[in-house]
Amino acid sequence: MITMLHNGLAAVGTWWAERLLDWLAWLIAWLPESVAAPFEYQFMLRALLTSMVVGVVCGVLSCYVVLKRWALLGDAISHAVLPGVALAYLLGLPVLLGAFASGGLTALGIGFIQRNTRIKEDSAMGLMFTAAFALGIVIISRIATSTHLMHILFGNVLGVTMGTLVTTLYAGLVALLAVFFFYKHLLVYTFDPSHASAIGLSTGAIHYGLMLLLTLTIVTSLETVGVILVVAMLIIPGATASLVSHRLPRMMWIAVAVGVVSSTVGLYFSFRLDVASGGMMVLVAFAIFVLVGLVSPVGPVRRQLRRRAA
Amino acid sequence: MNQPVTVPLAIEARGVAADYSGVIALDQVDLQLPSGRFIAVIGPNGAGKSTLLKLLTGLKKPLRGGLRVCGMAIRAARRANAVAYVPQETDIDWTFPITVQDVVLSGRYGRSRQAGGWRYWLPPRFIGASHRALTQQAMEAVQIAGLAHRPIGALSGGQKKRVFIARSIAQEAELLLLDEPLAGVDRHSEQIIIDYLRAFVGRGKSVLMVTHDLPTVRDCADRVVLVSRTIAGVGTPDEMLAPEALEKGYHLIERGPAQP
């Protein structure tokens, strides 16, 4: 029964992934030959589509991470998924499952330490996620080659298979649908949790739901940017968007744009310069942040212009 | 407190205690406050006033004891949208990317769920015309309709407070909890807020207002609760604002932190 469902979903997903890849190829054909050249390869097209999905999903979630001040929590979860990924790989289970399990256990551990000791939240997080990360490193060093470890830590977007692409598409779809249908819940919860509670929303469920979404996003981005740098994609797009927008929906569109541009442009340059894709994507994102920061309404460029005019 | 049994209670607490990571903030809270009254909550900084409100919204679970609002358990009261909340200045991130109108509209979210239907699951722009009309009326009631599209951070202190009052109006609650709604508010805004609260109580609803503004308490409140890590006293404004009563409440807190 479950295998039937799984095979069915995989077949549908693959069909859609192929359509999307065809469409991408058609779009790229309009670009100048020098830019389009690398995407003659199927693996480059798959990498491009994966990067775009990651850019979109990270962009959306990064808004919540920035507004909720969850940057450290995002970092904690991204490191904490490592032992789960390693064990799932070892036992032949779905990676997503392992990542959720270890991310969730670490989050529970953080809560437990906080409630039962005098240790503050930031120390509790630092403590738990480094421990989980260390466990992950130890397991991986036992079972895999160092290239494999490098791929998990820093991503390997050029090696994305059709299967991974399909999983990424599904995970991205689930994350986006969740944000769409629970938009109100997430909005009131991030803005004023007391009001959320007073009007009957379950703040506990929303809190853990948002953490799950964050974990899902992180797992989705593992192949592309890797465990260590994924948190950058969960902060920079939202932080950039928050410089220039006064409404959450607009902030999300801008963050998505920043996410997609940095992941695709980063991918392109990483191929051209033969450097790590995750690192390149984050650098492009950071460059966009600096540019937007300079020309934003409160940034130094406009301030100078205003002073000149006054 | 000897209330005739016929008066329904707005707030009922029995032996309630609350803590933050094991540090007790409130202990042995016993309260029976009638509905249809204007109740003021006073007490020194760190007395647990905001904590009391968080218990009543259900955001915080009591460590011990039982709470009821408007004759319902907290959970049922939340489901019924019976309690509205106006946050303390420091509890809100004023850089949050949200407009005045969107804040007030969020007062309707719970009502939208109660009404049922698929619209509830869509983003707020699809919430429907009736909810929007009530949002508009709520903004007009406290004279902020002209600010509807401003970001929440681009308002004065008094205007910000009125936005949250408007949100509670939109919610159509029975009990209104306000955490220092008059702090940093000028005469004009204060008058609008107080007038609205009086009219609200006049319609048989209840107000529980945390404040440090004792003259306003004397003018407006029917009943005063003095909080100081526990309930240090409940009475009429004249009783509770007498120097001896205040002395008692404002000194209890200086005994150092209570242990669980």
Ligand SMILES: Nc1ncnc2c1ncn2[C@@H]1O[C@H](COP(=O)(O)OP(=O)(O)OP(=O)(O)O)[C@@H](O)[C@H]1O
């Ligand atoms: N999130 C928190 N974590 C830990 N301790 C807290 C937290 N919030 C409040 N406290 C502590 O609980 C106690 C009661 O706080 P509360 O905010 O209820 O006081 P208050 O009466 O509202 O004070 P104020 O007049 O300053 O608003 C204080 O000692 C405070 O330090």
Ligand SMILES: [Mg+2]
């Ligand atoms: Mg307070």
